[in-house]
Amino acid sequence: MKYDTFREVEGSKGFWTVFALFAAMVAVGLGAAWYMEHQGHWVTGMNNQIVWGTPHVFAVFLIVAASGALNVASIASVFGRVPYKPLARLSGLLAIALLVGGLAVLVLDLGRPDRLIVAMTYYNFKSIFAWNIFLYTGFMAIVAFYLWTMMDFRMRDYNKAAGMFAFIWRLVLTTGTGSIFGFLVARELYDSALMAPMFITMSFSFGLAIFLLVLLGLYHGTGRPIGDKILMRLKNLLGIFVAAVLYFVVVFHLTNLYAAEHAGAERFALLDGGIYTQLFWWVQVGLGSVVPLVLLFHSGLGRRRSSIVLASILVIIGGLAQMYVIIIGGQAYPLNIFPGMEVTSSFNDGVVAAYSPSLPEVLLGLGGVGIALAAVMLGVRVLRFLPDSLEDAQVDPHHARTETGEAEAQPAG
Amino acid sequence: MSENRTTDNGRRQFLGGALALGGITVAPGVFLMNVAGAKPAHEAVTSDVRWGLLVDTTKCADGCDACVRACQAENGWGGPDSNEVRSSDDQKAQWIRKVHLRNKQTGSTHSLPLMCQHCEHPPCEDVCPTGASFRRADGIVLVDKHICIGCRYCMMACPYKARSFIHEDLHGQKVNAPRGKGTVESCTLCVHRVDNDREPACVEACAAEGRRALIFGDMKDPGSEISQRLKRLGVRQLRADLGLNPGVHYEGV
Numbered sequence: 001m002k003y004d005t006f007r008e009v010e011g012s013k014g015f016w017t018v019f020a021l022f023a024a025m026v027a028v029g030l031g032a033a034w035y036m037e038h039q040g041h042w043v044t045g046m047n048n049q050i051v052w053g054t055p056h057v058f059a060v061f062l063i064v065a066a067s068g069a070l071n072v073a074s075i076a077s078v079f080g081r082v083p084y085k086p087l088a089r090l091s092g093l094l095a096i097a098l099l100v101g102g103l104a105v106l107v108l109d110l111g112r113p114d115r116l117i118v119a120m121t122y123y124n125f126k127s128i129f130a131w132n133i134f135l136y137t138g139f140m141a142i143v144a145f146y147l148w149t150m151m152d153f154r155m156r157d158y159n160k161a162a163g164m165f166a167f168i169w170r171l172v173l174t175t176g177t178g179s180i181f182g183f184l185v186a187r188e189l190y191d192s193a194l195m196a197p198m199f200i201t202m203s204f205s206f207g208l209a210i211f212l213l214v215l216l217g218l219y220h221g222t223g224r225p226i227g228d229k230i231l232m233r234l235k236n237l238l239g240i241f242v243a244a245v246l247y248f249v250v251v252f253h254l255t256n257l258y259a260a261e262h263a264g265a266e267r268f269a270l271l272d273g274g275i276y277t278q279l280f281w282w283v284q285v286g287l288g289s290v291v292p293l294v295l296l297f298h299s300g301l302g303r304r305r306s307s308i309v310l311a312s313i314l315v316i317i318g319g320l321a322q323m324y325v326i327i328i329g330g331q332a333y334p335l336n337i338f339p340g341m342e343v344t345s346s347f348n349d350g351v352v353a354a355y356s357p358s359l360p361e362v363l364l365g366l367g368g369v370g371i372a373l374a375a376v377m378l379g380v381r382v383l384r385f386l387p388d389s390l391e392d393a394q395v396d397p398h399h400a401r402t403e404t405g406e407a408e409a410q411p412a413g
Numbered sequence: 414m415s416e417n418r419t420t421d422n423g424r425r426q427f428l429g430g431a432l433a434l435g436g437i438t439v440a441p442g443v444f445l446m447n448v449a450g451a452k453p454a455h456e457a458v459t460s461d462v463r464w465g466l467l468v469d470t471t472k473c474a475d476g477c478d479a480c481v482r483a484c485q486a487e488n489g490w491g492g493p494d495s496n497e498v499r500s501s502d503d504q505k506a507q508w509i510r511k512v513h514l515r516n517k518q519t520g521s522t523h524s525l526p527l528m529c530q531h532c533e534h535p536p537c538e539d540v541c542p543t544g545a546s547f548r549r550a551d552g553i554v555l556v557d558k559h560i561c562i563g564c565r566y567c568m569m570a571c572p573y574k575a576r577s578f579i580h581e582d583l584h585g586q587k588v589n590a591p592r593g594k595g596t597v598e599s600c601t602l603c604v605h606r607v608d609n610d611r612e613p614a615c616v617e618a619c620a621a622e623g624r625r626a627l628i629f630g631d632m633k634d635p636g637s638e639i640s641q642r643l644k645r646l647g648v649r650q651l652r653a654d655l656g657l658n659p660g661v662h663y664e665g666v
Contacts, residue, residue, distance in 0.1 A: 002555070031534060035491040037595075039499075039581070040499075040579070040580045040581035040582060040594045040595065041504070041578065041581075041595075042500045042501070042504055042580035042581045046504075046578075046580075047501065047503035047504045047580075048503060048504060048505075048506070048507070048568070048574075048576075048577050048578060049503060051565040051568045051569060052565060052569065063565060097551055108594070110563045110564055111561070111562065111564070111565065111578060111579070111594070111595030111596055111597070112561070112562050112563045112595040112596065115560070115561075115562045115563075118561070118562055119541055119543055119558050119562050121541070122543040122544055122545075122560050123542070123544070124538075124541050124543060124544035126539050126540075127539065127540050127541055127542045127566070128540065129540065129541075129542035129564065129566055130542040130543075133542065136467075138450065180566075182569055183540075185536070185568055185572070185655060186534075186536070186570070186571070186572030186652065186655065187569070281483015286654070299554060305609050331569070335572060335574055337527070337572065337573055337574070337651055337652060338512075338514055338651070338666075340516060340517055340518065341514040341515060341516055341517065341523075342514070342515040342516075342517055343513070344454045344512070344513045345510050345512040345513065345527070346507065346508045346510050346511070347510045347574065348503065349510075349512055349527075349574070351502070354503065368526060401553075
C-alpha cells in the first residue's frame with residue numbers, strides 16, 4: 001500500500017448533514033448532563049440500589065468497544081497481516097474517538113463532575129478506578145503516537161514497536177475494565193475472574209462491529225470503492241469474536257450453576273429475572289449472537305453486504321443488552337447479607353431492585369456515541385486516515401493469483 | 414516584716430487553693446479519659462483503640478426503631494422532616510435500617526439494625542479512586558465529602574448496602590454531619606460524639622428504651638464491656654466469609 005493513496009474526505013453537503021446530526025446528539029447529551037448535574041440524580045432512574053444506570057451501560061460499552069476497535073490495526077502491525085494495513089489508521093482513530101465518547105459519559109454522570117480535577121490530583125492506588133484513569137489516558141497517548149508512526153514516513157521505524165505496545169496496553173486496559181466488576185466480591189453476578197477475558201472478547205466483537213459500520217458508512221457515503229475481499233475477512237473475524245463472547249457467557253453461567261450458593265442468582269439471570277432474563281435470551285443471545293452468526297456464516301447470506309451491515313448492527317444491539325444485563329441486572333439482584341434467611345427492610349433488602357431508565361440518562365449515553373462519531377468524521381475530514389480505494393487489487397497484493405478463489409477466513413494471528 | 418509574711422501566706426493559700434481547684438477540675442477528665450480511652454482533641458487518632466458495636470438481637474424488639482429515629486435526629490437525614498424532598502423513597506438516604514429476618518429452615522425470626530459495619534478491610538476504601546472513603550486508625554470508616562466525586566463505586570463494593578447517595582440539593586443540615594448533593598454518605602459511628610467521650614446516638618437511644626441491645630466500646634480494651642461480652646458470647650460478623658473483619662458483631666442470629 002502506498003502512503004500517498006490516503007486522502008482526506010471531501011466535505012460534501014451530505015457529509016456535513018450527517019456530522020450535524022452527530023453534533024446535535026452531542027449538544028442534547030451535554031444538555032442532559034447539565035440538567036442532571038443541576039437537579040441532582042433524583043431526575044434519573046438511579047437510586048441507592050441501582051447506583052450505576054444507563055449512562056454506565058453506554059460508557060462501559062463505548063470504552064470496551066474502543067479497545068476492540070484498535071484490533072484491526074493490531075492485526076496489521078502485530079500479526080503482520082498486510083491486507084489490514086490500509087485500515088489501521090481508521091482503526092486507531094476510531095479507538096481514540098470511542099474512548100473519548102465513553103469517558104465523557106462516565107465523567108458527566110459523576111455526582112460531582114465539577115470535581116474532575118480532584119480525580120486527577122488525589123489517587124488511591126488500590127482502586128481499579130484509579131488504575132483505569134492511567135490506563136485510559138495512557139491508551140490515548142499511545143494510540144496517538146501509534147498513528148503518528150503510521151502517518152509520518154519518518155516515524156515508520158517505530159511502527160511495529162508502537163503497535164505491539166498499543167496491543168499489550170489495550171489488553172491490560174480491557175482487563176481493568178472487566179475487573180471493575182470482577183473484583184466486586186459481594187455481588188454474585190459480578191465476582192468472577194472470567195469478567196476480564198470475557199470483556200476482552202466483548203471488546204473484539206463490539207469494536208469490530210462498530211468498525212465495520214463506520215468503514216462501510218464512510219466508503220459508501222463518500223463514494224470511494226471498497227472490495228469484497230477485505231469485507232469478507234472482517235466479517236469472518238466478527239463471527240469468530242461473536243462466538244468467543246458466547247463461549248465465555250456459557251462458561252460464566254455454567255460455573256455459577258454448579259455452585260449451590262449461586263442457584264438463586266442464576267435462576268434470576270436465566271429464568272425469572274423479568275426484563276433482565278428477557279434481554280439476556282432474546283436480545284443478547286438470540287438477536288445479538290445467534291442471528292449474526294447465521295448471517296455471517298451462512299453460505300449464501302454471508303456473502304451479502306446487507307448481511308454484514310445487519311449482523312454488525314445486531315452485534316451492537318446485543319452488546320448494549322449484554323452491558324445492561326451485566327451492569328444493571330447485577331445490581332438489581334439483592335445482596336446476600338444473611339444466607340439462609342428471608343430478609344425484609346425499608347431499604348429493599350431481599351428484593352429485586354426496581355430501575356427504569358430516564359430520558360436524560362439515555363440522551364447522555366447517546367451523546368457519548370455522538371462525540372465518538374463526530375470526532376471520527378472530523379478526523380477523516382482534516383487528516384489522511386482513509387485510503388482512496390479499498391478495492392480488492394489495492395488491498396491484497398496476491399489478488400491476481402487468488403481472484404477466482406474463495407475469500408480466506410483469516411482470524412487474528 | 415510581719416506584714417510581708419502575712420502577704421506571703423495569703424499568696425501561698427491562694428496558690429494552693431487554685432492548684433487544688435485546678436486538680437479537682439482536671440483530674441476527672443484525665444481519669445475519665447483513661448477509662449473511656451478517648452483522645453484529647455489535639456491528638457491524632459491511634460490504633461490503640463478499635464471502636465466496635467455489639468448488637469444483641471435477643472433484646473432487639475421487632476417494632477422498635479428508636480435507634481433509627483435517634484440517628485435521624487442526630488445526623489439530620491430521613492424521617493418525617495427529611496430534607497430530601499424530591500428524591501423517591503428508593504433514592505433517600507438510610508444510614509441505619511431495621512432488618513427483619515426469618516430462617517428459611519427453622520422459621521425463627523429476628524430483628525436487628527443494619528448500618529456501616531466499619532470493617533477492618535473495607536472494600537469501599539479499596540475501590541475509592543480518590544481516597545475519599547477512608548478508615549480512621551481507631552476503626553471508624555468515613556467519607557471525606559471534600560474529595561468524594563460521586564462515582565458510587567463504593568456503593569457497588571459494599572457487601573452490606575450501607576451507603577447512600579445524595580440525589581438532590583440539601584438544606585438545613587446538622588453542623589456535625591455535613592451532607593451534600595452528589596456525594597456518598599453512611600453511618601459515621603457518631604464520630605463527633607465518640608471523639609467527645611460520648612456513645613453513638615443509636616446506642617444511647619436503645620439504652621433509654623431500656624433494651625440495651627446495642628453495646629458500644631473499645632474492642633482492644635480487655636476490660637471494656639464489649640470485649641468481655643464478645644469473649645463470652647457466641648457472636649458473628651455479617652458475611653464473615655469475606656474476611657473483612659467488621660467492627661459490628663451480632664449476637665443471637
